[in-house]
Amino acid sequence: MTRWLQWFHRWLGLILGLQVLIWLITGLYFSVMGNQAMSGHTHFEPLPNESLAGLEWSSNIGDLSRRFDDIQQVEWQQVLQIPQLKVVTADNTYYLDGRSGKPWQTDRALATDIAKASYSGAGTIDEVVEVDARFQVLFDDPVSTEVLIGKADGAVQGHRNWNWYIADWMFRLHFMDYSGGRDFNNLLIRASGLVTLWFAIAGLILLLRNVKRGDLWRPQTLLHQLQHKQHPVASGCGGGGTCGLCKVKYTADIPAVSSADNQLLSPDEIADGIRLSCQQRKLPDSGLRDIELLDVNARAWQLEIESEQQITPTLKHIVFLRPPNFTFNPGQFLQFQIATRAGAVLRNYSLANRSDDNQLSVLVRRIENGIGSEFMHSLRAGDRVDVIGPLGDFQLRSENQRNGYSVFIGGGAGIAPIRSQVLSLLSSQDPAQVVLFYGARCEQELAFQAEFERLAKDHRLRYIPVLSESLSASGDFLTGWVHSEALKYIENVGVDKVDVYLCGPPAMLNQTLNGLRELGVPAERVRYDDFGI
Ligand SMILES: Cc1cc2nc3c(=O)[nH]c(=O)nc-3n(C[C@H](O)[C@H](O)[C@H](O)COP(=O)(O)OP(=O)(O)OC[C@H]3O[C@@H](n4cnc5c(N)ncnc54)[C@H](O)[C@@H]3O)c2cc1C
Ligand code: FES
Numbered sequence: 187m188t189r190w191l192q193w194f195h196r197w198l199g200l201i202l203g204l205q206v207l208i209w210l211i212t213g214l215y216f217s218v219m220g221n222q223a224m225s226g227h228t229h230f231e232p233l234p235n236e237s238l239a240g241l242e243w244s245s246n247i248g249d250l251s252r253r254f255d256d257i258q259q260v261e262w263q264q265v266l267q268i269p270q271l272k273v274v275t276a277d278n279t280y281y282l283d284g285r286s287g288k289p290w291q292t293d294r295a296l297a298t299d300i301a302k303a304s305y306s307g308a309g310t311i312d313e314v315v316e317v318d319a320r321f322q323v324l325f326d327d328p329v330s331t332e333v334l335i336g337k338a339d340g341a342v343q344g345h346r347n348w349n350w351y352i353a354d355w356m357f358r359l360h361f362m363d364y365s366g367g368r369d370f371n372n373l374l375i376r377a378s379g380l381v382t383l384w385f386a387i388a389g390l391i392l393l394l395r396n397v398k399r400g401d402l403w404r405p406q407t408l409l410h411q412l413q414h415k416q417h418p419v420a421s422g423c424g425g426g427g428t429c430g431l432c433k434v435k436y437t438a439d440i441p442a443v444s445s446a447d448n449q450l451l452s453p454d455e456i457a458d459g460i461r462l463s464c465q466q467r468k469l470p471d472s473g474l475r476d477i478e479l480l481d482v483n484a485r486a487w488q489l490e491i492e493s494e495q496q497i498t499p500t501l502k503h504i505v506f507l508r509p510p511n512f513t514f515n516p517g518q519f520l521q522f523q524i525a526t527r528a529g530a531v532l533r534n535y536s537l538a539n540r541s542d543d544n545q546l547s548v549l550v551r552r553i554e555n556g557i558g559s560e561f562m563h564s565l566r567a568g569d570r571v572d573v574i575g576p577l578g579d580f581q582l583r584s585e586n587q588r589n590g591y592s593v594f595i596g597g598g599a600g601i602a603p604i605r606s607q608v609l610s611l612l613s614s615q616d617p618a619q620v621v622l623f624y625g626a627r628c629e630q631e632l633a634f635q636a637e638f639e640r641l642a643k644d645h646r647l648r649y650i651p652v653l654s655e656s657l658s659a660s661g662d663f664l665t666g667w668v669h670s671e672a673l674k675y676i677e678n679v680g681v682d683k684v685d686v687y688l689c690g691p692p693a694m695l696n697q698t699l700n701g702l703r704e705l706g707v708p709a710e711r712v713r714y715d716d717f718g719i
Contacts, residue, residue, distance in 0.1 A: 226350030229307030246287035297321035301333035418484035425464035439470035514576035516610040533558030538602035551599035580715035590683035597625040597690025625668025628656040
């Protein structure tokens with residue numbers, strides 16, 4: 187409930203904040219422009235109020251009391267020296283042509299003359315348009331003046347121009363009256379008032395809750411404190427307690443186990459004093475001295491891009507010059523610092539190359555509007571990037587079974603750390619049987635296909651690509667779910683003979699982990715990396 191309240195409160199605050207901004211901008215506009223400019227009367231000239239003397243009135247007007255019921259008022263007036271009679275009854279107002287006694291008619295020529303008489307600018311008439319009960323006389327001056335003349339009475343209903351139209355929109359936005367009526371008491375503004383009241387009450391409830399929990403005065407999380415001091419700590423969820431990457435080891439004053447610790451850490455890690463730093467706020471009495479960072483080789487680097495290549499429709503392979511002294515374990519990743527207008531954001535990309543290569547490389551899947559992946563896809567040879575690393579404990583087990591099988595299961599961009607592990611394992615002296623299951627949507631999305639096929643041809647790797655969304659045109663590929671094929675294989679060779687490494691999309695990861703659990707593969711023989719995407 188509170189989470190929903192917070193979510194709604196945040197978005198509502200954004201919307202109300204936008205409206206306040208609109209009020210500020212439109213209010214500023216009104217005060218700068220002034221009434222005259224916004225009224226559209228830049229070239230307005232009142233019609234001459236000439237005397238009625240000398241006008242010829244028709245004798246056909248007759249007895250008005252016989253023509254109209256319940257007359258309240260009669261006015262004798264003129265429009266450009268044409269006599270006009272205005273008769274106001276209880277229900278209506280009538281205009282008569284004083285020359286004939288017939289109902290008043292404004293024709294196009296008269297409307298043009300009236301418009302000219304009420305216009306003081308230098309423009310000439312461009313067009314006269316008949317719109318419903320009036321004429322719009324358009325002048326070709328710089329502000330595009332329009333003079334509105336009523337058909338029923340020949341009166342000048344008003345002048346409009348660009349300034350008027352802009353001001354009209356400003357009024358709509360300011361009054362929240364999009365009907366154009368400039369009514370400050372409309373339904374939308376009343377509803378907004380109620381919503382704002384709810385916003386204020388909800389804000390008060392949340393504030394009281396935070397005060398009660400002492401959140402207002404709580405120190406930052408240990409993760410934030412470490413990152414602020416430029417210590418290399420991994421994070422894949424920004425401190426949300428869901429990625430399990432921000433592990434640190436307490437050597438004294440070990441804090442209680444949080445629910446996120448319980449979910450994401452193994453019992454051995456918990457017993458060893460390892461905790462998720464994003465869940466801790468309290469430092470040991472000795473400060474950071476009694477906290478050990480687990481990624482001991484990690485530090486800040488600036489890497490230069492040697493080359494980049496789009497190797498599948500969505501995956502880009504980016505190769506960096508390897509700095510001297512950079513060492514990593516296959517499966518580890520780099521944390522990239524990406525500068526954005528809102529400040530630096532951190533994104534993790536796994537190293538995809540063999541651990542003893544002369545270069546470093548990553549494989550990045552493009553995500554539309556993704557801050558990190560779009561940035562990575564925009565990089566070109568010669569560009570430099572700031573990274574921290576190597577980070578992460580998705581690594582090959584030192585006690586891999588010699589006579590068993592190392593089974594790797596990769597999906598999508600998850601093939602990156604898997605490739606690094608497979609190539610590194612194959613280059614070691616005495617590899618176990620190495621089996622790679624690689625899931626992709628279609629044949630074109632299989633990265634490093636030629637390389638894996640070559641290794642398979644040399645009988646160094648058993649390579650099984652599986653396509654999930656397209657049928658294999660050549661018949662060379664299995665189709666379906668990669669985890670189903672891998673689980674069948676593991677069941678076949680024996681669950682006690684395998685070490686399993688997996689990395690891929692969340693659905694694949696979860697189903698594989700569940701399947702391995704059901705088959706009875708010991709948890710300590712399964713390693714996986716969760717990209718969180
Ligand atoms: C340890 C670790 C290693 C990683 N290694 C790699 C790697 O080797 N290669 C790689 O490509 N990525 C890798 N990632 C994921 C990577 O760090 C980013 O999360 C990913 O690139 C998306 O970031 P972004 O800034 O582009 O998208 P964001 O700006 O964070 O997200 C943009 C939008 O896209 C959505 N979105 C995010 N990801 C996906 C997705 N996959 N599919 C659909 N929608 C999505 C988000 O929910 C959001 O709405 C790794 C992550 C971790 C934690
Ligand atoms: S940062 Fe993700 S669990 Fe701590």
